[in-house]
Amino acid sequence: MTVRTRFAPSPTGYLHIGGVRTALFCWLFARNRGGRFILRIDDTDQQRNVDEALEPILHGLRWLGIDWDEGPEVGGPLGPYYQSQRADRYQAAVDKLLADGTAYRDYATTEELQAEREAAQREKRTFVYSRRFMAETPEDQARFEAEGRPGVVRLKMPREGTLVIDDLIRGQVEFDWAREQDHVIQRADGSCLYHLASVVDDHDFEITHVIRAEEHLSNTPRQIFIARSLGYELPAYAHLPCVAEPGSKTKLSKRKLAKYLKNRDFAALLEHGQKIAAAIGLESEPETFNPVIVDFYEQVGYLPEAIVNYLALLGWSLDDKTEHFTRQQLVEAFSLERVNKAPASFDPAKLSAFQQHHMQQAPIEQKLAMVLPYLQKAGLIESPDSEATRRKVAEILQAAGDRIKVAGDVLDYAYFFVPDDQLPYGEKAFEKRLRKPAEAGELLGRFRDRLAALEPFEPETLDRLLHDFVESENVEIGQIIHAIRVAITGKAVGFGLFESLAIVGKPSCLARIDRALGQL
């Protein structure tokens, strides 16, 4: 039997980090078993523009390399894959349920239902609908309709016995049928609700394993009831623990950004992103730019491999030591048996660590491709295709080594691209390294003259030059080196000074030193 799994997002306009973890596990399981991964769009309740709201979700999944074998844009033999286009299938199911007596037409008003619910609460008993307005005969139906009552279709749930669900992750879970509600499956206007639609689609799409978040565990009895009533073979169920807030066990939510900002690591992650967004002129309001949303990571220049690796380890592990996986290794190693039951909280610091690790592994060519768009968007380079630009950026990347953690970090090195007369100086650094030390100006002036005569202008020759200089001047290297760095880069920190000077080039180095000296 071919394994078939599905991920069923609603078109909400964004891809949530918790949602993508669910999608990833479904995908990994299908790929591990040589099966198919299906994308289904749960748009039964959508008024808005579905295509527009779906686009970021499809884009995010693609970016992460979570590809689907059937679904939007790729089609498939069992489509359509949009619930909004499958109304006839749901109607057929409702008709069958009605005919078999496992569902009924109900004419209770919202108020009447609410009254029953409150009464039950007062008497401290579990609410179950009295079925007072259940139409058992065509006569009942005619009467209720004559009264002008709106009718819906409800499930006629069993009122005794227990259900045992064999969950692949949680083991056997028991429910009392008597506590399950007669849920509405079809509204008065004929539209069908999620539970009915989901069960019908899982059957039609031949889903073998329903892998989803824990929040659906308590929905499972009614879905099993529907499936059984329709004579469907049940899929296997696997309920994943939820992805929780940083430092908590509560489900991660897009809306609680203000709360998460109290977490130091989370705040640092967002702030880092905002700095990059600002430099490339990207809007960064929380609706769209937010570490709970996958887009954020693409926008600031994370590696999809790093996100996937981190997310895979949120609730799953292979053993006691393996942490770093390639996509292929994950596919080979993944199994539902090793998924945890307890919620796993999202740790921004650990995500960053994975990003750093994967970035270190990335070849320079890949980093170059990642980084060029940022320089271009920031207006620092004209064309990313120019050979001279590529060579220069590659040199910077080489010299920067591990300092560039996300692609957007390349903007920390904007000083290699700005015109000499527009180089911004860090005020504190300039004060400390150039203005305050009494000898800094004179020393720097004399070093400038040596620099002017240097040929060739390379890291090795620069290194020798400076060491000769400090020896002949009889000063400590610390007395001059910081002054040079600030004069050339405007900053107190950066990668190797000699590489920096060589990349800036002799004419610019001299111009920048002259300008700094002029401001003392």
Place this chain on the structure above:
RNA sequence: GGCCCCGUCGUCUAGCCAGGUUAGGACACAGGCCUUUCAAGCCUGCAGCACGGGUUCAAAUCCCGUCGGGGUCACCA
């Protein structure tokens, strides 16, 4: 509140099913080394079986209870 689920360092986790480990790893944090700065790297350290009973020669592991946390209780998905 009812029902369901869960509980090992601050966080992600290994170990639990088949009882015997100095309870292992990673991130974070602290200190050190390296060093022209910042990173990186290397070394060291800090820190955990929620609690209480029971079973047993022996319990993180099996059983019972308590406490704590989470999910869910829609004509949302």
